[in-house]
Structures are given as C-alpha cells and as structure tokens.
Amino acid sequence: MTFDLNALGWGEDFAAQGGAGRPLRVTSVHRARLMGLGPEGAVELIPHSSLSTGDIAVGDWVMAEGMVALQVLDRRSLVQRKAAGTGLARQLIAANLDVLFVVSSCNADFNPGRMERFLVLAAQAGVTPVVVLTKADQCDDPEVFRRQALALARQIAVVVLDAKRGDVGSALAPWCGPGRTVALLGSSGVGKTTIANALTGGQAAVQDIRDDDAKGRHTTTGRYLVAMRGGGWLIDTPGMREIQLTDAAEGIDILFEDLAELATECKFTNCRHASEPGCAVQAAVRAGEILPERVSRWQKLVAEAEENAVKLSRSRKAPGKGRRR
Ligand SMILES: Nc1nc2c(ncn2[C@@H]2O[C@H](COP(=O)(O)OP(=O)(O)OP(=O)(O)O)[C@@H](O)[C@H]2O)c(=O)[nH]1
Numbered sequence: 001m002t003f004d005l006n007a008l009g010w011g012e013d014f015a016a017q018g019g020a021g022r023p024l025r026v027t028s029v030h031r032a033r034l035m036g037l038g039p040e041g042a043v044e045l046i047p048h049s050s051l052s053t054g055d056i057a058v059g060d061w062v063m064a065e066g067m068v069a070l071q072v073l074d075r076r077s078l079v080q081r082k083a084a085g086t087g088l089a090r091q092l093i094a095a096n097l098d099v100l101f102v103v104s105s106c107n108a109d110f111n112p113g114r115m116e117r118f119l120v121l122a123a124q125a126g127v128t129p130v131v132v133l134t135k136a137d138q139c140d141d142p143e144v145f146r147r148q149a150l151a152l153a154r155q156i157a158v159v160v161l162d163a164k165r166g167d168v169g170s171a172l173a174p175w176c177g178p179g180r181t182v183a184l185l186g187s188s189g190v191g192k193t194t195i196a197n198a199l200t201g202g203q204a205a206v207q208d209i210r211d212d213d214a215k216g217r218h219t220t221t222g223r224y225l226v227a228m229r230g231g232g233w234l235i236d237t238p239g240m241r242e243i244q245l246t247d248a249a250e251g252i253d254i255l256f257e258d259l260a261e262l263a264t265e266c267k268f269t270n271c272r273h274a275s276e277p278g279c280a281v282q283a284a285v286r287a288g289e290i291l292p293e294r295v296s297r298w299q300k301l302v303a304e305a306e307e308n309a310v311k312l313s314r315s316r317k318a319p320g321k322g323r324r325r
C-alpha cells in the first residue's frame with residue numbers, strides 16, 4: 001500500500017519546517033527502531049544518533065534520509081502520559097491527532113468526573129474532543145445522557161449512537177476523512193473496539209517490524225496506525241488506555257473555561273473557592289448559575305494536577321531518575 005502525503009495528514013505547517021530528507025509518517029515505535037509510511041510505502045527506520053525512539057511518537061512526522069530518521073517535525077498535538085511506576089517521566093503516546101473520540105455509554109458507565117478527566121487530557125494534548133455515547137439502543141431516553149454530556153464544556157460536540165448496529169462511519173464522518181487522524185479514549189467495555197472496527201473495517205495495522213532486535217527479545221506491539229474506510233487514520237495504542245493526568249493545568253482551564261473566568265474575579269488570587277470571602281465561584285453557585293458538583297470535581301482535578309506537578313519537579317531534580325522507558 002502506498003499513500004500520498006496529504007492523505008497521510010501532511011500539511012503546510014509541516015512543509016514549512018523544511019530540513020533535509022523526505023517526510024514519513026511514523027506508524028509504530030519500537031525499542032530501537034520505528035516504522036515510517038510515505039508515498040514509497042512502509043519503511044523501517046532507525047533514529048539518528050541525536051534522537052532516541054523515546055523522543056518519537058506514533059503519528060509523528062520525521063524527515064529521513066535512507067533508513068535514518070534525522071529530525072522530528074514540530075507537532076500539531078501530542079498525547080503523553082506519566083510513565084508507569086514511581087517515576088514521573090512522561091511517555092509519548094500519539095502525535096498529530098486531530099480528534100479524540102471520548103467514549104462512554106448511555107448507562108451507569110456515564111460518569112461526568114471521568115468524562116471531564118478524558119476531556120482535560122484532550123484539551124491538554126491540543127486535540128479536539130468529541131463525546132461519543134454508545135448503547136443508545138439499550139437506553140430508554142438517550143437524550144438525558146446527551147444533555148449531561150453537553151453540559152461538560154461550553155462547546156462540545158456530542159454523538160449518540162448504537163455502535164453495534166448503527167452507521168458509525170456516517171455518524172463520525174464529520175471528524176474523519178482523508179488526512180485526518182483520530183483516536184478513541186474511554187473506559188473498558190464502552191465500545192471502543194466496536195467503533196474502531198466499524199471505522200477501519202477491521203483492517204490490519206500498517207506493515208510492522210518484527211521487533212526482535214533488543215537482546216533477541218520479541219515484543220508484540222499491538223496495532224498502531226490503521227487506515228479508516230472513509231479515509232484518514234485511527235491511532236490505536238495500548239498506552240491510550242492508561243493515561244493519567246500530569247500537570248494538566250492548561251487543559252483544566254480550557255475545559256472549565258467558565259470557572260477559570262469566574263476565578264479571576266475572586267478577592268484572593270490564590271482563592272480555593274471554598275469558604276473564602278469574596279469568592280466569585282461560590283457566589284455563582286449560590287446564584288444557581290453553576291452546579292456545586294461541577295465545582296467540586298474541578299477542585300479535585302486542580303488539586304491532582306498540582307500534586308503531580310510537584311512530584312514531577314522533584315523527580316526532575318533527582319539525578320538518574322525519570323528514565324523514559
Ligand atoms: N447494544 C450495544 N452494544 C454495544 C454497543 N457498543 C458496544 N457494545 C457491546 O459492548 C461490549 C463491549 O464493547 P467493546 O467494543 O469491546 O468495548 P471496549 O471499549 O473496546 O472495551 P475494552 O476493550 O475493554 O477497552 C461488546 O459486547 C459490544 O458488542 C452499542 O452501542 N450497543
């Protein structure tokens with residue numbers, strides 16, 4: 001299979017960054033090597049000595065000469081997560097995503113706090129979130145869930161569907177198509193695999209490396225960049241399912257724009273919006289303009305993000321810690 005650069009998501013912003021070599025889209029990243037895709041087809045690459053595979057994510061654009069990836073082009077968006085274990089170094093998950101489908105179901109799985117966490121992740125990554133609510137067919141009144149989802153952010157697209165029998169491709173078409181890159185985020189059992197299969201027709205991932213380079217170890221790496229039936233790409237990586245919030249203050253401010261704005265009117269700049277005098281947020285709650293639950297979920301996310309930021313700065317000061325992989 002070969003693809004022209006635009007169908008792969010190439011654009012002016014990448015072209016303007018220049019650099020030697022030819023552009024390739026990264027379809028998978030392994031211990032020592034990576035796979036790139038371009039008009040010539042799938043190409044196995046090794047990173048230049050100035051780079052490590054830890055600096056490269058699925059979905060990245062690299063400039064390559066021969067089989068050497070020389071440079072990673074600046075990204076449009078980047079999903080990253082705190083690496084597993086105690087270290088707080090971040091691991092790159094997916095680059096240059098256009099849309100994150102935040103998936104939940106029209107049932108007890110629907111949890112506003114959990115949805116907000118996913119939406120903050122999308123905002124922090126610089127990706128447009130779209131809420132997808134599955135299992136509309138198993139619910140008496142899906143509109144109740146649609147309304148709750150619409151209340152999560154000022155401008156949020158919400159799609160309600162039956163992922164099993166509905167026309168998923170048409171429902172999500174506005175965010176897919178040639179050159180677009182999407183991914184799915186959501187708890188277990190909400191229908192991510194069902195949606196992914198509908199979008200890709202169950203197609204296999206792009207040709208991949210047999211990664212047995214590192215000490216004869218063979219790693220099964222899962223499916224990564226997969227072509228969608230209507231054009232565009234789905235990034236499907238196991239890492240997407242295990243993301244936690246790390247210093248997500250910006251993402252929180254984007255999602256909770258209404259509260260962030262009110263907070264600027266509080267009497268104290270470091271107001272926690274609890275029992276402080278002159279708190280504009282509590283005033284809005286008393287006036288019935290904002291739900292108190294939304295404020296408490298916001299406070300919890302802010303506290304968690306701050307705590308992680310502190311831990312992160314400590315681990316950066318400690319030499320030898322923070323290995324990437
Ligand atoms: N009736 C109905 N069933 C659905 C719908 N979406 C998903 N399912 C079913 O729900 C179950 C879980 O769906 P999956 O697609 O495997 O969910 P997932 O999010 O990929 O789950 P994990 O792989 O655990 O993360 C499957 O039995 C699906 O057939 C829907 O819209 N309607």
Ligand SMILES: [Zn+2]
Pocket residue numbers: 263266267271272273274276278279280281282
């Ligand atoms: Zn306040």
